[in-house]
Amino acid sequence: xxxxxxxxxxxxxxxxxxxxxxxxxxxxxxxxxxxxxxxxxxxxxxxxxxxxxxxxxxxxxxxxxxxxxxxxxxxxxxxxxxxxxxxxxxxxxxxxxxxxxxxxxxxxxxxxxxxxxxxxxxxxxxxxxxxxxxxxxxxxxxxxxxxxxxxxxxxxxxxxxxxxxxxxxxxxxxxxxxxxxxxxxxxxxxxxxxxxxxxxxxxxxxxxxxxxxxxxxxxxxxxxxxxxxxxxxxxxxxxxxxxxxxxxxxxxxxxxxxxxxxxxxxxxxxxxxxxxxxxxxxxxxxxxxxxxxxxxxxxxxxxxxxxxxxxxxxxxxxxxxxxxxxxxxxxxxxxxxxxxxxxxxxxxxxxxxxxxxxxxxxxxxxxxxxxxxxxxxxxxxxxxxxxxxxxxxxxxxxxxxxxxxxxxxxxxxxxxxxxxxxxxxxxxxxxxxxxxxxxxxxxxxxxxxxx
Amino acid sequence: xxxxxxxxxxxxxxxxxxxxxxxxxxxxxxxxxxxxxxxxxxxxxxxxxxxxxxxxxxxxxxxxxxxxxxxxxxxxxxxxxxxxxxxxxxxxxxxxxxxxxxxxxxxxxxxxxxxxxxxxxxxxxxxxxxxxxxxxxxxxxxxxxxxxxxxxxxxxxxxxxxxxxxxxxxxxxxxxxxxxxxxxxxxxxxxxxxxxxxxxxxxxxxxxxxxxxxxxxxxxxxxxxxxxxxxxxxxxxxxxxxxxxxxxxxxxxxxxxxxxxxxxxxxxxxxxxxxxxxxxxxxxxxxxxxxxxxxxxxxxxxxxxxxxxxxxxxxxxxxxxxxxxxxxxxxxxxxxxxxxxxxxxxxxxxxxxxxxxxxxxxxxxxxxxxxxxxxxxxxxxxxxxxxxxxxxxxxxxxxxxxxxxxxxxxxxxxxxxxxxxxxxxxxxxxxxxxxxxxxxxxxxxxxxxxxxxxxxxxxxxxxxxxxxxxxxxxxxxxxxx
Numbered sequence: 001x002x003x004x005x006x007x008x009x010x011x012x013x014x015x016x017x018x019x020x021x022x023x024x025x026x027x028x029x030x031x032x033x034x035x036x037x038x039x040x041x042x043x044x045x046x047x048x049x050x051x052x053x054x055x056x057x058x059x060x061x062x063x064x065x066x067x068x069x070x071x072x073x074x075x076x077x078x079x080x081x082x083x084x085x086x087x088x089x090x091x092x093x094x095x096x097x098x099x100x101x102x103x104x105x106x107x108x109x110x111x112x113x114x115x116x117x118x119x120x121x122x123x124x125x126x127x128x129x130x131x132x133x134x135x136x137x138x139x140x141x142x143x144x145x146x147x148x149x150x151x152x153x154x155x156x157x158x159x160x161x162x163x164x165x166x167x168x169x170x171x172x173x174x175x176x177x178x179x180x181x182x183x184x185x186x187x188x189x190x191x192x193x194x195x196x197x198x199x200x201x202x203x204x205x206x207x208x209x210x211x212x213x214x215x216x217x218x219x220x221x222x223x224x225x226x227x228x229x230x231x232x233x234x235x236x237x238x239x240x241x242x243x244x245x246x247x248x249x250x251x252x253x254x255x256x257x258x259x260x261x262x263x264x265x266x267x268x269x270x271x272x273x274x275x276x277x278x279x280x281x282x283x284x285x286x287x288x289x290x291x292x293x294x295x296x297x298x299x300x301x302x303x304x305x306x307x308x309x310x311x312x313x314x315x316x317x318x319x320x321x322x323x324x325x326x327x328x329x330x331x332x333x334x335x336x337x338x339x340x341x342x343x344x345x346x347x348x349x350x351x352x353x354x355x356x357x358x359x360x361x362x363x364x365x366x367x368x369x370x371x372x373x374x375x376x377x378x379x380x381x382x383x384x385x386x387x388x389x390x391x392x393x394x395x396x397x398x399x400x401x402x403x404x405x406x407x408x409x410x411x412x413x414x415x416x417x418x419x420x421x422x423x424x425x426x427x428x429x430x431x432x433x434x435x436x437x438x439x440x441x442x443x444x445x446x447x448x449x450x451x
Numbered sequence: 452x453x454x455x456x457x458x459x460x461x462x463x464x465x466x467x468x469x470x471x472x473x474x475x476x477x478x479x480x481x482x483x484x485x486x487x488x489x490x491x492x493x494x495x496x497x498x499x500x501x502x503x504x505x506x507x508x509x510x511x512x513x514x515x516x517x518x519x520x521x522x523x524x525x526x527x528x529x530x531x532x533x534x535x536x537x538x539x540x541x542x543x544x545x546x547x548x549x550x551x552x553x554x555x556x557x558x559x560x561x562x563x564x565x566x567x568x569x570x571x572x573x574x575x576x577x578x579x580x581x582x583x584x585x586x587x588x589x590x591x592x593x594x595x596x597x598x599x600x601x602x603x604x605x606x607x608x609x610x611x612x613x614x615x616x617x618x619x620x621x622x623x624x625x626x627x628x629x630x631x632x633x634x635x636x637x638x639x640x641x642x643x644x645x646x647x648x649x650x651x652x653x654x655x656x657x658x659x660x661x662x663x664x665x666x667x668x669x670x671x672x673x674x675x676x677x678x679x680x681x682x683x684x685x686x687x688x689x690x691x692x693x694x695x696x697x698x699x700x701x702x703x704x705x706x707x708x709x710x711x712x713x714x715x716x717x718x719x720x721x722x723x724x725x726x727x728x729x730x731x732x733x734x735x736x737x738x739x740x741x742x743x744x745x746x747x748x749x750x751x752x753x754x755x756x757x758x759x760x761x762x763x764x765x766x767x768x769x770x771x772x773x774x775x776x777x778x779x780x781x782x783x784x785x786x787x788x789x790x791x792x793x794x795x796x797x798x799x800x801x802x803x804x805x806x807x808x809x810x811x812x813x814x815x816x817x818x819x820x821x822x823x824x825x826x827x828x829x830x831x832x833x834x835x836x837x838x839x840x841x842x843x844x845x846x847x848x849x850x851x852x853x854x855x856x857x858x859x860x861x862x863x864x865x866x867x868x869x870x871x872x873x874x875x876x877x878x879x880x881x882x883x884x885x886x887x888x889x890x891x892x893x894x895x896x897x898x899x900x901x902x903x904x905x906x907x908x909x910x911x912x913x914x915x916x917x918x919x920x921x922x923x924x925x926x927x928x929x930x931x932x
Contacts, residue, residue, distance in 0.1 A: 051528075051726075060533035060549045063806065079514040082536045092516065099512035102585040106508050134552070157727055194728055194849055201730065203849035233850075241696040241932065271505065271608050272644055272651060336506075379845045379854035381876040381928070385644065385653045390693070390928040392845070392854035392878040409852055411876050411928025413695065449695035449878075449928045 010167045011127065011183045013042055018181065020084060021173035024068055027093045029175065033070035033100070035111050036093075037174035039308065040066045040084070045166030048134060050141035053149075056160055058134060070096045076109045077101070108335035111309065114176040116331075116341065118312035121305050125298040126184035130165045130213040137163045140189075140219050147223030148193045152231045159192040159203065161223065165213070170304075178310040186301075187213050191223045195230040202236070204229035204376075209433045211299055229375075232396075236408035239397065239450035245371035245424070246412055246446045247364055249395075250431040252377050253441040259382055259389075259416055260284075260291070261348055264318065264326075266333020268384060275387030275417055276324065283322045285420050288356050291319035295349035302435030308346035316342065319353075351436045355428040364427045364442050366401035372448060373398050374412065387416035393448075410450040419443050456576050456760070457567045460621040460631030464494040464518075468538050475564045475623050478522075478540075482547040482625070487524040487531075489786065490551070491624035493763060494520045494538065495805040499616035500580050504592040506608070521805040524550040525787055534806045567629035570767055572760045573753045574661040576633035579615040582663030588613060591664070591673050595641050598677035605688070606681055607651075608644035613637075615664055622765045630765030636660075636756065636912060638901060639667050641676045645684040654684025655858070658899035659912075660754050683840065683859055686871045693860070693875035693929025694836070700877065701828055701863065701921050703839035704896040708915035711746055712816050712904070713844040713853040714881035715739070719773050719781075720906075721788035721799070721811040723848050730851035730882060731779060739779045740885030743821055743920075746774040748783055750798055750814030756900040757815035757914035764800035764809055771797045773816075774885075785811045803909040813904060817916030821891025825919040828890045830866040836927055837861045837868055838877070851881040857927075876928040884925055892919030 017040045028036035044062045048055060067080040070093065077100030079092045132140070145161035164187065171181030190207035206225035208217040217225075248256060260276075268274035276284065285291070295313035297303050307313055309331055317325045327337070330345035357363065365373065378392030390413040396403045427439035465471070475492070482490040496518040503511045519536035520543055531553030533546040583591070592611045599609040618634040640657030656679035660666050667673045702710060715731070723729035731739060740746070750759045750768025759768045764786050772780045784792070785800030788811055801812035829837060837860060844855030856876045862869040897916035904913040 055529055055553070057530045057532065057808070058553055059808065060546070061806070062535070064536060076510070077512055079516075081516040083516060083518065085537070088516065092514075095514035095516075098585070099514060102589055103510065103512050104508035106510055109510070159726070159728055201849050203728065203847065243932070271610070272646070273608065273653065277651075378847070378852070378878070379856055379876050380843050381854070381856045381874070383653070383874050385651055386873075388873050390856070390875040390930070392852070392876050392928070394852070408850065409878055409880060409926060411695075411854075411878050411926060413693075413875065413928050413930045415930075447695050447930045447932070449697075449926050451697050451926070 010042065010044055010169055014169050014171065014181050014183060017042065017169060017171050018179060020089065021171055021179060024089050024093060025173060025175050027090055028068065028070045031093060031097045032072065033097060034073055035071040035175045036068065037111055038066065038068040039172045041168060041170050043166050043168030045164065046134060047162055047164035048137045048141055049160045049162040050138055050145050051158055051160035053142055053146065055138045061166065066092065068092055068096050070100050071110055072100045074105045074107050074109050075100045075103045077103060108332050111174050111176060112311045112331035112341055116311045117176055117178040118180060118306035118310060121180060122296060124182065124296060124303045124305060126182060126211055126303060128185050128212040129167055130187050132165060144189060144191050144219035144223040147220040148191050148227040151224050151227035152195065154195045154197050154231050154234065155193050155227050156196045157194040161191040164188050172306065172308060172310055174310055180306050180310060182304065185211050187216060189216055189219065189222050191226040193226050193230050195234055197234045200235045202230050202233035204233060211301065233394065233406045236394065236406040238409050239407050239448055241449050243445060243447055245368050245442065245444045247368055247371065247373045248441040248443065249361065249373065249375045250427065250429050250438060250440045252374065253438045254431065254434065254436045255377060256441060257351060257353055257436050257438050260420065261328060261351065262384055264324065264328050266327050266329040266337060269327055270333055270336040273385050275385060279324045282324060284324045285319050285322045286423055287322040289319050289322045289423065290317065290354040292317045293348045293351050297350050300350050302349035304349055307343045311341055311343040311345065313343045313349060349435060353426055353438045355439045356426045357428065359427050360429040361427055361440050364425060364440050365398050367425055368398060368442055369401055370399045373403065389414050389416050389419065410448055413447045413449065454569045456572055456633050457569055457631045459576055459633050460619050463496050463619045464621050470540065472564060474540055478543050478547055479564060479623060479625055481544055482522065482524050482551045487526045487551055489525040489625050490523060491622055491764065492520055492522045493805050494621040496619045497616065497804065498580055499614065501612065501614045502588055502592055504596055504611040507596060509589050509592055517804065519805040522546045522550045523808060524553055526553055528791060529553045530808065532808050563627055564623050565627050565629050567631060570760050573751060573758050574635060577635055577663050578617045579635045579637050579663040580617055582665060588664065591667055595673040595677040598674035599641060599643050599681050602678050602681040603645065603685060605645040605647050606643050607646045610642045612640050620763065622763065624765065628765055630761050632759065632761050635662055637662060637664050637666055639673060639676060640901065641680040643680045643684050645681065645688060647688050650688060652684050652687035654680040654682065654687065656680040656683065657901045659756050660900050661756065661758060662754050686859055690871040690873045692931040693872040694927055694931050695929045697924050697926045699832055699835035699921065699923050700925050700927065701832060701835065701837045701919065704892065704894045704919050705916060706898040707838060707841050708817050708898065708917035709841050709844050709855050711818055711917060712813060712915050713846040713855055714884050715746060715774065716813050716816045717846050718848045718851065718881055719783055721782045721784040721792065724782050725788045725792050729848045734779050737779055738777050739882050740774050740777040741888045742777040743891045744774055744777050744885055744888050745819040746816065747772050747819065748799065748813055748816045752815055755815050755897065755914050756902065756912045759814060762798045762800045763802045764796065766796045766798040766800060768798035768814055783811045783813060785809055801911050803911060807909050812906060812911055813913050815897065815914035815916065817895065817897060818918065820893050820895035820918045823890045823892050825892045825894050828892055828919050828921050829863060829868060831890065831921065832863045832866060835863045837863050846881065852878065853881055854878045872929065877925055878928060879925045884922055887923040888920055889923050890921040894918045
């Protein structure tokens with residue numbers, strides 16, 4: 001029915017894009033900039049969705065983007081474009097230079113220091129294309145959805161199963177002479193189905209994602225998990241308002257870890273917009289907690305040898321023995337705070353919290369005895385300035401370490417500072433799908449609002 | 452009738468790359484060559500500029516250029532899609548070839564693309580990026596900064612953002628229609644931190660419209676946003692813990708209409724109802740809200756952030772009644788879902804950009820005014836919450852559960868507004884909560900123009916609105932027992 005859209009090995013594009021960056025920096029210098037930096041991303045791939053046993057959509061993607069920042073002394077201007085033609089590049093540089101004439105002189109603005117640039121580029125083994133043509137992808141998506149629909153007679157409808165596969169290159173260069181780039185792949189399979197029993201209709205999903213196609217969960221497992229999750233939610237009850245311990249299941253506990261990182265980001269600190277403003281060197285988590293990043297792990301989702309400013313990435317601790325070790329800094333935030341960049345322009349990479357126990361989820365439920373297992377959170381509801389936390393939730397009520405019944409239409413509330421300190425355990429049931437990975441969190445003393 | 456929009460779209464999108472009508476014919480015929488039911492090509496040129504001020508200095512400015520063409524082919528319930536960010540005939544034909552691979556049905560026919568039907572625009576086709584010069588834009592940022600800092604000595608941090616966007620679109624389809632739109636959009640926001648006795652709180656305010664940047668100079672809007680952000684932050688300094696549990700809640704006018712967007716809006720989008728995945732599926736003609744509730748989606752309000760002269764499929768936007776006196780009257784539709792359901796598009800086919808597929812989306816969604824005075828609604832509450840400002844929300848359209856977060860709310864005791872409470876999430880079930888609307892005010896207001904709606908990874912600007920209204924019971928997610 002269809003062939004793969006011709007994406008010749010995208011790594012061939014890397015050499016061409018290196019020239020684009022060099023040209024761009026030269027153009028910026030010729031327009032009078034004292035320094036310049038540029039990043040380019042190019043990705044190509046496709047996604048297919050099958051629904052009710054038939055193909056529903058086929059989408060071909062080819063995205064390119066280029067961003068440039070120029071500095072005239074301490075004034076900065078930026079511009080970006082999806083058009084990588086020489087003419088567009090020149091216009092983009094001109095637009096950035098025009099802006100730099102009007103931004104303020106800011107002594108903290110500028111490239112990261114030259115001596116911090118990454119010098120060695122280890123091969124992190126991030127490029128693993130999926131040799132799967134579109135017809136095969138459709139067949140596999142149909143198989144995945146069928147596994148979900150056949151799982152239980154209460155699965156009555158479907159939002160479909162999707163397969164997406166993308167290859168990309170990322171490059172960054174600046175007028176220090178730094179120029180680096182790497183190619184990577186990203187593949188995912190997801191399935192979402194609807195279960196019904198009586199008046200109760202519930203939807204849930206499951207997905208698998210990896211850089212390496214062979215490491216994806218099987219189509220059948222993904223489909224069955226999506227179905228099981230939907231069916232298990234049927235005929236939920238509400239809870240009365242109460243205080244209770246809760247477990248954040250591993251896949252949603254990642255959001256708590258990201259809230260922590262958000263609170264120690266340099267910009268949140270110099271803008272005095274964080275509930276952890278005064279926490280440096282102090283206990284933020286229980287004394288067993290260890291939170292760290294390891295940006296150079298081979299094959300991992302968040303891996304990179306240099307950050308978005310060309311600074312060498314490195315393994316580092318954010319929490320050791322429960323105590324806050326460092327902020328998450330790029331060079332701008334670092335200068336604002338009188339510190340050195342931590343190589344985190346663009347964020348943290350492969351963030352982890354170590355498990356505190358050898359228990360999987362079942363063991364954590366026993367540790368909790370009675371309480372709430374949260375499997376879904378809804379809404380924003382996190383105030384980064386005060387740490388106040390209040391989000392919609394769904395999950396299961398647990399007694400004597402056993403799941404009793406599904407619950408919905410409740411909220412969980414507290415303050416992140418207390419929630420971090422009251423972290424009772426982190427399980428070893430680690431969700432390994434993304435750049436942020438953790439096991440489930442047992443947190444004592446949350447307020448649950450319901451009926 | 453106004454042909455200026457069509458002229459701008461042709462001269463921006465087609466002429467620079469030498470595309471003429473015969474090329475469009477060839478493109479649409481090329482897609483239809485393999486027999487699809489429907490095909491369209493969406494050309495877009497987007498320019499945007501943003502400026503930000505923090506710590507008293509204009510730190511960042513960014514200029515963005517994005518353009519391309521997305522080509523879609525539909526056969527029954529199947530859609531093929533490809534796009535290119537390099538608008539040249541060869542690339543377009545290649546994208547068309549990829550998109551049409553979906554097709555296996557349909558009839559052969561020959562298509563002639565028309566000259567284009569001019570529509571009466573709801574906004575002037577002016578480019579907001581050039582509506583002020585750079586110096587004036589910076590002055591605007593600094594005025595907001597000064598207004599915030601001047602409003603109260605407890606203000607310690609001020610961030611100001613200014614965004615102007617200019618989007619030119621042209622869409623041709625296999626029905627021979629050619630439509631165009633030129634869409635200005637501006638937005639300004641101010642966020643502040645205040646500090647008192649070691650306690651820090653934030654406040655945020657802003658607005659926007661489909662117009663030029665003068666909008667923020669008019670009526671001193673920049674300064675108004677700044678003062679409003681400070682006012683909210685100072686209220687938060689006094690806030691006590693929010694209550695936890697089910698209770699009556701009075702929602703203020705305007706932005707709290709995000710309630711409707713989540714509780715009923717998404718659930719009434721055509722795609723979810725065609726597929727039967729929405730809690731509202733198959734319920735046309737049924738009572739889904741109290742008789743006091745009439746809810747519309749209206750893309751025809753001049754200059755509003757959510758408004759569109761034509762949607763992203765070239766259909767003029769409409770005033771669509773979703774719920775009338777509590778009865779479910781209609782869904783929001785794009786062409787594909789309307790066609791499959793035997794209905795007509797309501798002009799709600801929207802997409803984030805040429806690189807995304809269109810789907811049914813809201814424009815400006817609001818509830819019509821009722822007859823109660825806001826004061827009498829508040830006075831009717833013995834004990835509960837008065838919620839006047841919200842952050843964002845989210846909905847599970849299958850179970851109907853939705854949340855939205857309080858940013859500014861007060862306790863009500865014995866019919867009187869009392870102490871402010873901290874932010875908290877409200878959670879309810881859409882149809883249940885709408886049935887519990889027991890009083891509707893006469894003070895309908897729309898939001899100030901800052902809404903962004905996300906669906907399946909695509910963001911589009913939207914508006915919301917409502918009068919003051921009372922919900923007899925909804926769960927409030929505070930921490931105070």
